[in-house]
Amino acid sequence: MIELKDVSKVYPNGVKGLEDINLTINEGEFVAIVGLSGAGKSTLLRSINRLVDISSGDIKINNQSITSASGKSLRLMRRDIGMIFQSFNLVKRSSVLRNVLSGRVAYNNTFRTIFNLFPQKDVNLALKALERVNILEKAYTRSSELSGGQQQRVSIARTLAQEAKVILADEPTASLDPVTTKQVMDDLKKINKEDNVTVVINLHFVDLAKEYSTRIIGLRAGKVVFDGPAKDATDEVFQEIYGRSLKDDELLGDEIE
Structure with a gap:
């Protein structure tokens, strides 16, 4: 459980x-989380793991304050x-497997990680993870050789x-084509359902938010203006979030982010 109490930045x-x-x-x-560019979406998301330090308030993860x-x-x-970042945040010169193994760094000592001496159980876990997202065959490929969706x-x-x-x-x-976007969103939804992993995602396409999320939080100028089930996010709600009718923005282009 994630709790934000009187959080300001x-x-x-x-x-x-x-x-x-x-x-x-x-x-x-x-x-x-949806809203215009500059509404505070990235600030909110990055405050949860302390990539951004908040100015006041408190954020707790399972009743433990990450703020302090x-x-x-x-x-x-x-x-x-x-x-997960828009820009993928991979080491492009390293193999796909090595990039996935970086998720195990916090479980191993510095010596092991510097010299890439991950135990076999970690390697097996990384290979299984690649299998789940359907790119196991790319395990030993240099990451720079992959498409954006694969990355x-x-x-x-x-x-x-x-x-x-x-x-x-x-x-x-944000930088993916529609087909690849669906693959990535399907993967995240599958992990959410099968592993009961909590997913908090910033999106600028309203249709994706309505299709995949169970709950939508709308931000405007750093404040929550909507918080409710995705099914309750009507055109009127989005008009409140974005300050204008979405009918005027057919596919929610660059202006609505």
């Missing part, structure tokens, strides 16, 4: 990224939180190898 230039956010995300939910955690405690909390599935496999209990995905399909 003010950047050094005075811009408010988040303002008085109060949310509880339960285990096993598939939550989509440090050292080993923080590392152990982050071990349970997988992160994103490597990122998903990395969170599986990490045995993450929570997956945070920041616009994971």
